[in-house]
Every structure is written in structure tokens, then in C-alpha cells.
Amino acid sequence: MVAISQSSVRRVVRRGGGGNNVLDNIPYISDLSSNDRLLLLFGAVLCGTVTFASFFLISGILTGGSTSSSGGFFADTATDPRLSPELRKMGLSDQALLRRGGGKRIVVGPHKLDSEENAVALDIMHVLDCDGLQDEMEREWNTVLDAKRLAKEDSERWQKEEEQWNNNYNANGRRLQMELDSAEGAVEFDMIGQEGDSNGDGRDFMMDEMMDDFMGAGGGDFGGDFGGGGGDYFDSNTQLTLTARHLFCLAAEGITLPKSTTEEDSDPSIHCDIDNFETRESLLNLWSSARAQVSEDIIKKTLGLVIEHKETLRGHDVHLWYPKYDEGSEGMLRVLNSAFEGSLTYNFDSEPAEEGVHDDLYRFWNIPSQLVGENKLFVDVGSALGFTAMLMAFEYPRTTVVSIEPASPSWLIQNINFRCNLSEEQRSYVHPILAGVGTKHHDDNDSMMKMVWKPSMTTSTRNWNIEKDFDFGKDIELTVHLRTLRAILAEATPEDLPLGTPISVLNLDCEGCEYNLIPSMHEASFKSIRLILGRTNWGFIPVSKKPSSERAENTHKRLCTHYNFAKRCKECCDFPTLPVRPRLQSATVEDTVEDETGFGEVEVGDETDNSSITSESTVADIAGSMCDGFDVWAEENHLHDVPDDYGWNEMSAYVKVDSR
Numbered sequence: 001m002v003a004i005s006q007s008s009v010r011r012v013v014r015r016g017g018g019g020n021n022v023l024d025n026i027p028y029i030s031d032l033s034s035n036d037r038l039l040l041l042f043g044a045v046l047c048g049t050v051t052f053a054s055f056f057l058i059s060g061i062l063t064g065g066s067t068s069s070s071g072g073f074f075a076d077t078a079t080d081p082r083l084s085p086e087l088r089k090m091g092l093s094d095q096a097l098l099r100r101g102g103g104k105r106i107v108v109g110p111h112k113l114d115s116e117e118n119a120v121a122l123d124i125m126h127v128l129d130c131d132g133l134q135d136e137m138e139r140e141w142n143t144v145l146d147a148k149r150l151a152k153e154d155s156e157r158w159q160k161e162e163e164q165w166n167n168n169y170n171a172n173g174r175r176l177q178m179e180l181d182s183a184e185g186a187v188e189f190d191m192i193g194q195e196g197d198s199n200g201d202g203r204d205f206m207m208d209e210m211m212d213d214f215m216g217a218g219g220g221d222f223g224g225d226f227g228g229g230g231g232d233y234f235d236s237n238t239q240l241t242l243t244a245r246h247l248f249c250l251a252a253e254g255i256t257l258p259k260s261t262t263e264e265d266s267d268p269s270i271h272c273d274i275d276n277f278e279t280r281e282s283l284l285n286l287w288s289s290a291r292a293q294v295s296e297d298i299i300k301k302t303l304g305l306v307i308e309h310k311e312t313l314r315g316h317d318v319h320l321w322y323p324k325y326d327e328g329s330e331g332m333l334r335v336l337n338s339a340f341e342g343s344l345t346y347n348f349d350s351e352p353a354e355e356g357v358h359d360d361l362y363r364f365w366n367i368p369s370q371l372v373g374e375n376k377l378f379v380d381v382g383s384a385l386g387f388t389a390m391l392m393a394f395e396y397p398r399t400t401v402v403s404i405e406p407a408s409p410s411w412l413i414q415n416i417n418f419r420c421n422l423s424e425e426q427r428s429y430v431h432p433i434l435a436g437v438g439t440k441h442h443d444d445n446d447s448m449m450k451m452v453w454k455p456s457m458t459t460s461t462r463n464w465n466i467e468k469d470f471d472f473g474k475d476i477e478l479t480v481h482l483r484t485l486r487a488i489l490a491e492a493t494p495e496d497l498p499l500g501t502p503i504s505v506l507n508l509d510c511e512g513c514e515y516n517l518i519p520s521m522h523e524a525s526f527k528s529i530r531l532i533l534g535r536t537n538w539g540f541i542p543v544s545k546k547p548s549s550e551r552a553e554n555t556h557k558r559l560c561t562h563y564n565f566a567k568r569c570k571e572c573c574d575f576p577t578l579p580v581r582p583r584l585q586s587a588t589v590e591d592t593v594e595d596e597t598g599f600g601e602v603e604v605g606d607e608t609d610n611s612s613i614t615s616e617s618t619v620a621d622i623a624g625s626m627c628d629g630f631d632v633w634a635e636e637n638h639l640h641d642v643p644d645d646y647g648w649n650e651m652s653a654y655v656k657v658d659s660r
Helices: 034-064 094-099 115-127 130-181 183-194 203-227 230-234 244-251 277-293 296-305 327-336 387-395 408-421 485-492 514-520 523-527 549-559 563-568 570-574 610-614 619-627 630-636
Strands: 306-313 316-323 346-348 377-381 400-405 430-434 447-453 476-483 505-508 531-534 591-594 601-604
Touching (some): 115 296, 130 244, 244 277, 244 296, 244 408, 277 296, 277 408, 296 306, 296 408, 296 476, 306 327, 377 485, 387 430, 400 408, 400 485, 408 447, 430 485, 476 485, 514 549, 531 563, 549 570, 563 619
Parallel strands (some): 377 400, 377 505, 505 531
Antiparallel strands (some): 447 476, 591 601
């Protein structure tokens, strides 16, 4: 018998027979080595993975483009309410779309923002960093809560110390009275009292000594805290400051205001009704308009400076947005509320008029009735933050107001004020325009000028600023687009006025723009203006920035035909014999008479002083003593010796030296 070792036997697998390995039965694979088989298996797995992924990608695109789903594997993603069909066509997953911010859909009550408004809201969140603002606001709110808690604890401590002080005072007072009743003490006190105490019995002296002893023994802690700054806890540290940046983030649903932790404290809030869908929609539209006309940096800087103030406009409660410590807005409010229910009368923002005298430079609350109302046009040149336009909307409904402002920060703020304080109907008659008025030439509708906007004086945007007064941290230098008044009016009043409607009232408060606007107007257009309010600025402009004397003469000679200019502007004294239009009054029974000054027809009525219309008046008659010393004033202010517009047209908003 032959012994066979198993290790020496070679196993032969036949192709037609059954083997122990499945792969041995597959043609060609059975001939591969083990390593080759592993590589083949790895390749098959890789191909399967790619095929599976491609299938899911194609299926996601197809199902994502459908507006409805019949269920199945992709039913959940197809019905996600945050994603629109347009977004799904991008081919990205739901998670990717949401991470990019493109999938957020904003709903205000029962209303859903349309695609354009939603895009604007997302832009607000990005530009204003509403997420960062939310974190910042929550930190500030925690600081406010801590300040309120400390204020409450200090108040309780002060009350306890005051009670202790009163108890000690009463006890010491009783002891003092007992000593005063003794004969020996009375003599001593009387001697002291004769030396200087008011009562002559030493009581004042003893009371002073007792107070000193008490304060030195511990009462001084109470006295120092009570009078030396404990009230600091009740200032702005206990209030959450909300800016216009918060307002727009709220409109975009980008932040949520915090809640108070106690019942006695009110929640932080903004009066502007952003919960109203129309108000929110108008703010989103404003953002879109601002982004098209104003740089991103100026928008962010402006919104961060502006806060809400509770004010009144001749009895109308308003919540006005303007920078903190803005002296210009405060002065304008004094003018607009002038002589209202006991208020002082102001001719300028910081110049109270003499008692019983008002010169009608800013006569917004008493405009003749025939100049306002339906189909009447009020043009406010240099409208700042829109306070005058708002007063016109309140006092003279349906008057068309064109509010023209050259400074983009002020234009943005006035639009916020309109949306937060005027009804939709009132806003339909107010047309805010971002532009400077009055180009250098009649036919030139596009030119530029450098100006400076100051948050501390928003009513004084101009091109003649003293360089050393520029605040690099807050003030903003602007490049202003100048346009003709005719072009602006054609854009601003396309529907609510008959074509060619003349200006009923022109308010000129534009820090020198009158020297561009007035000379550029056609004579017929200027004479069609019934009433001009405002003032001239020649005496305020530094010499190196003054326009030419010829330009000044053309400007002054036209404006001084209006009563309030002839009454208050010293420049008018250069034309003492110039006829002046009569002072218009409200007409009750409309009549028409020929104006002897040659300015056309004037409507009069029972309330009109007819004698002032039929008798000629000149600048000298109206100005009176204002013209005393005019020759000296004219020489000091170079009224007649500026040869050209070189300084006026210079592309700079600054004057290095105050040459006034």
C-alpha cells in the first residue's frame, strides 16, 4: 500500500464541475489570482456607489422641480414650505439651500412676502448683520436688567437709610429741646446765638453740630449716595437703545426684541408699527430704493446713529427718527411749533422773535388757504428729515408736497419718518427726492457738488464747511447729484397733479442752493410762484466759497420781491426801491385784483388787507431799520467784489480758514 500525504496532492478544479467557491464557476474569474479578484471586487463596489449617487441626484432635480408631490421617497423634501420651485431648480439639496440663506421664507401674520420682498429682507439681514445685532442686543439687555436690579436695590437701601436718618434726627431733636429748656444751657446758647445765629437762641448752631455728628457717624453714606450720583442708574443705562438698524432688522424678521422679566417693567419696543404688513412692506421698498441710490457704508452708518423720539408737531403726536443730540432737528421743531399753545415764537431755529412780532420766514402753519389743498404744489428745497413735509400733510390734506433733499443720510431718515408717522393716503401726496437743486446752467441737468452731512446738525448740509470743525468719526462727506427743478418736478409729480401745475409755495432752506436754483429759473416760472419762504445765506458763506457777485445780485433781486425776504434778509437792502409783492392772506370770498407791483393777479377776500395790495411797497418801506449800516455790512461781506464762481464751483466741501 502506498501512503499519500494530503499536502502533496494538488487540487484540480474542472470548469464544468461544481466547486466549493461560487467565483470558481464564473468564466475568466476562475483563472484570476486572489489579488486580482480583490481588485475586481473593489472596482465593482466603486461603480455601484457612483451609479447610486447619480440616481439620487437626478431624481432630486426632477422631483424638486415639481410643485406637488404624490408621496413616495421624495415627498418630504418636495413639500418643504421654505423652498420655492425656483430655488429647487438650482439642483442643491434642501440643507444646502437653507445654509446659504436662500431658503428662508418670511411670513407676517397671514401674509407671506413675495419673492422680491423676501430677497430684500435677506439683503437687510446680510448687510446689517442682524444675527450679530441680535447677540449684541441680548448682551445690552442683560446689562440693562443688571442696572435695573442695582437701581432697585439702591432705592430700597436709600429708603431704609432715610428712615434711620429721620429716626435719629427726631431723637436728637428731642434731646436738644430738653437741653435748651435748662437754664444753664439756655444762657450758653443765647450767647452763641447772639454772635451770628438767626434765631438768637443757639438752635441753628446746635442743629448744625448735630448734623455734622450724624453725617460723620454714618449718615454721610446715605447723603453721598442720595445726592452724589445714585440717580445715574435711572439714565440711559436702564433703557435699551433701539436704532434704525433694529427697525430694519425687525422689518426683515431678522431679530426678536427681548422681553422684560418683571411685570412692572415694560418690554422694549419701537413705536413704528412694523407688525402692520403695509408698514413693513413700505420699509422693505425703502431699503430697495436706498440700496439703488446710497452706498452700503452710508446706509449702515446712518441707521446706526438714528433713534426714535416722541415729539409733537403743532398738536400732532409723532415719533420722529433723528440722531441723538441733533441740534438741527431740535431747532426745526422749535420753528414748526412756534407760537403754538404758549410756545415761544421763532424766526430761526435758535432766534426767538420779539414779543408780539413774527416775520413769517417760516409760515408753514398759516399758509393762505388758496395756496394749499387739492391740485396745489408745495416744494420743500432742503427738506432735511422731512418735518416740514409731515406738517404739511397733517395741516393741509391732499396738498402735493415735493420734498427735495441733497444729503442721502437725511433723505433716508425722512423716508423712515414718513413711513412710521404718515398714513398710506398721506404718503401718496408726499414725494421725497434725493437730489441737489439748481445746476450752474439752465440746460444742464447733471452736475455734482461736494457737501458735508453732520449728524449733530442735520439741517445744515452744505458745501462751505470749516475744515477744522469736521468730525471724522461722525460727519460724512458726500458727492451730491445736482439737477434742475423742472426735471425733479417732472419725476416727482407724474399722476396726482395736472401737467404744468405751477408751484404754489416754495420753501428755500438749503444752505446756499438758492444761488444755483433762483438764477437758473425761467422768468415766467419764477413769477408763477405765489409764495416763497426761507432765507438767503450770503452773510454766512465764507469769502473763499462765495458765488460771484453777479450771481448773488440775480438771486437777491428776485427773492427780495417777496415780503418775508424783504423783511428779514439784509441782502435785500441792496435794492431799496425794488417793488415787493403784497403779503398774502387767506381769502374767504375769492376775488381777483390786478397787483400794482406787476407780478400778476392776487386772490383776495374778506380777510385780506386790501390797502396793502393797492399801495406800492418797496424794500425800503418793509425793511425799515434793518438796512441801517448796510454799506458797511456789504463791504465786510464782499457783496459787490466777488468776480467769479471759482470758489463756489470748487470740488471741495471745506474751507481751510474761516474767512467770514
